Amino acid sequence: MVLEHRQTMTVEEYFLLERSNPDTCYEYVDGSIYALAGGTFNHDTIKSNIQRILWGLLRGGKCRVYSSDIKVYISKERYFHPDVTVTCDPRDRGAGDLLQSPRLVVEVLSPSTELKDRTWKLQNYIAHPTIEEYILVSTRSLKIELYRKEQNKWVYYAFGANDDLDLDCLGVHFPVAEAYESINPEEDFSKREENETFPGL
Numbered sequence: 001m002v003l004e005h006r007q008t009m010t011v012e013e014y015f016l017l018e019r020s021n022p023d024t025c026y027e028y029v030d031g032s033i034y035a036l037a038g039g040t041f042n043h044d045t046i047k048s049n050i051q052r053i054l055w056g057l058l059r060g061g062k063c064r065v066y067s068s069d070i071k072v073y074i075s076k077e078r079y080f081h082p083d084v085t086v087t088c089d090p091r092d093r094g095a096g097d098l099l100q101s102p103r104l105v106v107e108v109l110s111p112s113t114e115l116k117d118r119t120w121k122l123q124n125y126i127a128h129p130t131i132e133e134y135i136l137v138s139t140r141s142l143k144i145e146l147y148r149k150e151q152n153k154w155v156y157y158a159f160g161a162n163d164d165l166d167l168d169c170l171g172v173h174f175p176v177a178e179a180y181e182s183i184n185p186e187e188d189f190s191k192r193e194e195n196e197t198f199p200g201l
Helices: 011-020 041-058 114-118 120-127 176-180
Strands: 002-008 026-029 032-037 064-067 071-075 078-080 084-087 102-108 133-137 144-150 153-159 164-167 172-175
Touching: 011 026, 041 064, 041 084, 041 102, 041 172, 041 176, 071 120, 078 120, 114 120, 120 133, 120 144, 164 176, 172 176
Parallel strands: 102 133
Antiparallel strands: 002 032, 026 032, 026 078, 064 084, 071 078, 084 102, 133 144, 144 153, 164 172
16 A cells, blocks of 8 residues: 655644544554555455454454554554454454454555565564564565564574465464455566555655
8 A cells, every 4th residue: 555645733633533434544653644545456456355364363352453444553652554464362452443443464566565564563573572474475476474482582484386375373374375256377477567655754
């Protein structure tokens, strides 16, 4: 997704803005807000696939799967809208709109946000006390990257088209190829992504 329209406000003003504008999501970073714009066909397809897969695997259990509509608490001055989030905390359900205890976070990469997802957001996510796994999903090839917390250290894994993605924090797994269902790699990956801009933080 593209982040645009930087403004400055308090956390309370940010919460009010989101509740007053339910059709637009904003991320809040140290007093500045960034409106989230739409992504590409591939981005939306992959995000929807992963959300559907995880929902099916976790159905009937204690964990819940949420889309980028739900904002996630990162710190007192930072609130993000990951593409897909899984929480197993019973407090993260019902009529609320602020997820406090994410266990798994998924970001589907875009040309405009990939650097931030791999660096700045990575550092924010791995510093979060409840996040155990962070997934980066390519929109240009059949590749999923995983950062997993193991014995208080973060370990990197990469999975290709013929691999299964093991999510230890949830006790589930699925083929990487399923995340790319309805995408024809030879055609869709060859199409040029729309140019996007990202005002730096």
